[in-house]
Amino acid sequence: MKKILYLLALGLLIAQPGKSQQSQAEEAQLPYMSDKTLPPFNIMEVDSTTIFNTDKLPSGEPIVLMYFSPDCEHCQHQTEEILKNMDSLKDVRFVMCTALPFDKMRNFWAYYKLANYPNITMGRDYEFFFSRHYGSQYVPYLAIYDRHKKLVKIFDGGTKVSTIIALTHDGSGS
Incomplete structure:
Protein backbone atom coordinates (compact mmCIF):
# COMPACT_ATOMS: atom_id res chain seq x y z
CA MET A 1 0.00 0.00 0.00
CA LYS A 2 2.84 2.39 0.87
CA LYS A 3 4.48 1.56 -2.43
CA ILE A 4 1.29 2.46 -4.34
CA LEU A 5 0.97 5.79 -2.49
CA TYR A 6 4.65 6.51 -3.17
CA LEU A 7 4.21 5.80 -6.89
CA LEU A 8 1.06 7.93 -7.01
CA ALA A 9 2.82 10.86 -5.32
CA LEU A 10 5.80 10.47 -7.63
CA GLY A 11 3.49 10.45 -10.64
CA LEU A 12 1.84 13.67 -9.49
CA LEU A 13 5.21 15.37 -9.03
CA ILE A 14 6.33 14.33 -12.48
CA ALA A 15 3.06 15.48 -14.07
CA GLN A 16 3.11 18.91 -12.39
CA PRO A 17 5.97 20.45 -14.46
CA GLY A 18 4.18 19.37 -17.63
CA LYS A 19 1.04 21.09 -16.43
CA SER A 20 2.99 24.28 -15.72
CA GLN A 21 4.57 24.19 -19.15
CA GLN A 22 1.18 23.56 -20.71
CA SER A 23 -0.29 26.61 -18.91
CA GLN A 24 2.60 28.76 -20.14
CA ALA A 25 2.12 27.47 -23.69
CA GLU A 26 -1.60 28.19 -23.54
CA GLU A 27 -0.94 31.71 -22.24
CA ALA A 28 1.54 32.37 -25.03
CA GLN A 29 -1.18 31.47 -27.52
CA LEU A 30 -3.69 34.01 -26.18
CA PRO A 31 -4.55 36.54 -28.88
CA TYR A 32 -3.36 39.57 -26.89
CA MET A 33 0.13 38.06 -26.73
CA SER A 34 0.62 38.10 -30.48
CA ASP A 35 -1.23 41.32 -31.32
Whole structure:
Protein backbone atom coordinates (compact mmCIF):
# COMPACT_ATOMS: atom_id res chain seq x y z
CA MET A 1 0.00 0.00 0.00
CA LYS A 2 2.84 2.39 0.87
CA LYS A 3 4.48 1.56 -2.43
CA ILE A 4 1.29 2.46 -4.34
CA LEU A 5 0.97 5.79 -2.49
CA TYR A 6 4.65 6.51 -3.17
CA LEU A 7 4.21 5.80 -6.89
CA LEU A 8 1.06 7.93 -7.01
CA ALA A 9 2.82 10.86 -5.32
CA LEU A 10 5.80 10.47 -7.63
CA GLY A 11 3.49 10.45 -10.64
CA LEU A 12 1.84 13.67 -9.49
CA LEU A 13 5.21 15.37 -9.03
CA ILE A 14 6.33 14.33 -12.48
CA ALA A 15 3.06 15.48 -14.07
CA GLN A 16 3.11 18.91 -12.39
CA PRO A 17 5.97 20.45 -14.46
CA GLY A 18 4.18 19.37 -17.63
CA LYS A 19 1.04 21.09 -16.43
CA SER A 20 2.99 24.28 -15.72
CA GLN A 21 4.57 24.19 -19.15
CA GLN A 22 1.18 23.56 -20.71
CA SER A 23 -0.29 26.61 -18.91
CA GLN A 24 2.60 28.76 -20.14
CA ALA A 25 2.12 27.47 -23.69
CA GLU A 26 -1.60 28.19 -23.54
CA GLU A 27 -0.94 31.71 -22.24
CA ALA A 28 1.54 32.37 -25.03
CA GLN A 29 -1.18 31.47 -27.52
CA LEU A 30 -3.69 34.01 -26.18
CA PRO A 31 -4.55 36.54 -28.88
CA TYR A 32 -3.36 39.57 -26.89
CA MET A 33 0.13 38.06 -26.73
CA SER A 34 0.62 38.10 -30.48
CA ASP A 35 -1.23 41.32 -31.32
CA LYS A 36 -0.71 44.23 -28.93
CA THR A 37 -3.30 46.41 -30.66
CA LEU A 38 -6.61 47.15 -28.92
CA PRO A 39 -8.98 44.48 -30.22
CA PRO A 40 -12.39 45.34 -31.62
CA PHE A 41 -15.14 43.74 -29.55
CA ASN A 42 -18.74 44.44 -28.61
CA ILE A 43 -20.37 45.13 -25.29
CA MET A 44 -24.05 45.81 -24.66
CA GLU A 45 -24.30 49.11 -22.80
CA VAL A 46 -26.22 49.63 -19.57
CA ASP A 47 -29.39 50.56 -21.47
CA SER A 48 -29.39 46.94 -22.81
CA THR A 49 -30.06 48.11 -26.37
CA THR A 50 -26.94 49.99 -27.46
CA ILE A 51 -24.01 47.95 -28.71
CA PHE A 52 -20.65 49.63 -28.19
CA ASN A 53 -17.65 48.45 -30.17
CA THR A 54 -14.14 49.33 -29.02
CA ASP A 55 -13.40 50.45 -32.59
CA LYS A 56 -15.39 53.58 -31.64
CA LEU A 57 -12.72 54.58 -29.15
CA PRO A 58 -10.69 57.45 -30.55
CA SER A 59 -6.91 57.40 -30.72
CA GLY A 60 -5.10 60.11 -28.82
CA GLU A 61 -6.08 59.13 -25.28
CA PRO A 62 -5.01 56.21 -23.10
CA ILE A 63 -7.58 53.45 -22.64
CA VAL A 64 -8.13 51.18 -19.66
CA LEU A 65 -10.23 48.08 -20.15
CA MET A 66 -11.53 46.77 -16.84
CA TYR A 67 -13.19 43.39 -16.66
CA PHE A 68 -15.08 43.18 -13.38
CA SER A 69 -17.75 41.50 -11.34
CA PRO A 70 -20.28 43.81 -9.66
CA ASP A 71 -20.28 41.50 -6.60
CA CYS A 72 -16.49 41.47 -6.23
CA GLU A 73 -15.17 43.53 -3.30
CA HIS A 74 -11.82 44.02 -5.06
CA CYS A 75 -13.64 45.37 -8.13
CA GLN A 76 -15.67 47.70 -5.95
CA HIS A 77 -12.51 48.94 -4.26
CA GLN A 78 -10.72 49.36 -7.63
CA THR A 79 -13.67 51.42 -8.90
CA GLU A 80 -13.78 53.56 -5.76
CA GLU A 81 -10.05 54.31 -6.05
CA ILE A 82 -10.39 55.21 -9.72
CA LEU A 83 -13.28 57.56 -8.95
CA LYS A 84 -11.39 59.18 -6.04
CA ASN A 85 -8.56 59.94 -8.46
CA MET A 86 -10.67 60.94 -11.46
CA ASP A 87 -9.11 64.42 -11.56
CA SER A 88 -5.84 62.71 -12.55
CA LEU A 89 -7.63 60.25 -14.85
CA LYS A 90 -10.12 62.51 -16.64
CA ASP A 91 -8.16 62.18 -19.91
CA VAL A 92 -8.18 58.37 -19.73
CA ARG A 93 -10.98 56.40 -21.37
CA PHE A 94 -12.32 53.56 -19.22
CA VAL A 95 -14.29 50.66 -20.67
CA MET A 96 -15.73 48.52 -17.90
CA CYS A 97 -17.22 45.20 -18.89
CA THR A 98 -18.73 42.23 -17.14
CA ALA A 99 -20.27 38.95 -18.19
CA LEU A 100 -22.79 39.03 -15.35
CA PRO A 101 -26.49 39.86 -15.84
CA PHE A 102 -27.72 43.36 -16.63
CA ASP A 103 -29.45 43.90 -13.29
CA LYS A 104 -26.19 43.45 -11.37
CA MET A 105 -24.31 45.70 -13.81
CA ARG A 106 -27.01 48.38 -13.64
CA ASN A 107 -26.97 48.35 -9.84
CA PHE A 108 -23.18 48.84 -9.90
CA TRP A 109 -23.56 51.64 -12.49
CA ALA A 110 -26.19 53.40 -10.37
CA TYR A 111 -24.48 52.88 -7.00
CA TYR A 112 -21.23 54.46 -8.19
CA LYS A 113 -23.06 57.12 -10.27
CA LEU A 114 -20.89 56.23 -13.26
CA ALA A 115 -23.17 58.15 -15.62
CA ASN A 116 -21.54 61.27 -14.15
CA TYR A 117 -18.23 60.32 -15.76
CA PRO A 118 -18.18 60.87 -19.53
CA ASN A 119 -14.90 58.98 -19.86
CA ILE A 120 -16.43 55.74 -18.53
CA THR A 121 -18.33 53.31 -20.75
CA MET A 122 -19.84 50.22 -19.19
CA GLY A 123 -21.39 47.18 -20.79
CA ARG A 124 -22.04 43.49 -20.70
CA ASP A 125 -19.58 41.25 -22.52
CA TYR A 126 -22.39 39.20 -24.01
CA GLU A 127 -20.08 37.44 -26.48
CA PHE A 128 -17.61 36.47 -23.70
CA PHE A 129 -14.81 37.98 -25.76
CA PHE A 130 -12.73 39.29 -22.89
CA SER A 131 -11.90 36.00 -21.20
CA ARG A 132 -11.14 34.30 -24.52
CA HIS A 133 -8.88 37.11 -25.75
CA TYR A 134 -7.06 37.88 -22.50
CA GLY A 135 -7.36 34.62 -20.57
CA SER A 136 -8.41 36.59 -17.52
CA GLN A 137 -8.57 34.48 -14.39
CA TYR A 138 -9.18 37.09 -11.71
CA VAL A 139 -11.16 40.28 -11.39
CA PRO A 140 -10.62 43.10 -11.60
CA TYR A 141 -8.60 42.51 -14.75
CA LEU A 142 -7.12 45.62 -16.33
CA ALA A 143 -5.60 46.03 -19.77
CA ILE A 144 -3.95 49.43 -20.21
CA TYR A 145 -3.45 50.80 -23.71
CA ASP A 146 -1.54 53.89 -24.76
CA ARG A 147 -2.92 56.73 -26.89
CA HIS A 148 -1.99 54.76 -30.03
CA LYS A 149 -4.12 51.80 -28.90
CA LYS A 150 -1.06 49.65 -28.15
CA LEU A 151 -0.99 47.44 -25.06
CA VAL A 152 1.13 48.82 -22.23
CA LYS A 153 0.43 46.43 -19.36
CA ILE A 154 -1.97 43.78 -18.05
CA PHE A 155 -3.05 43.40 -14.43
CA ASP A 156 -4.87 40.18 -13.58
CA GLY A 157 -6.36 40.97 -10.17
CA GLY A 158 -6.21 44.78 -10.12
CA THR A 159 -3.53 47.31 -9.33
CA LYS A 160 -2.92 50.54 -7.47
CA VAL A 161 -4.42 53.65 -9.02
CA SER A 162 -1.01 55.32 -8.80
CA THR A 163 0.22 52.65 -11.23
CA ILE A 164 -2.65 53.35 -13.63
CA ILE A 165 -1.87 57.07 -13.45
CA ALA A 166 1.83 56.47 -14.07
CA LEU A 167 1.23 54.15 -17.03
CA THR A 168 -1.30 56.46 -18.66
CA HIS A 169 0.61 59.69 -18.12
CA ASP A 170 4.23 58.88 -18.85
CA GLY A 171 5.74 58.37 -22.29
CA SER A 172 4.19 54.92 -22.68
CA GLY A 173 0.64 56.01 -21.87
CA SER A 174 -0.01 59.47 -23.24
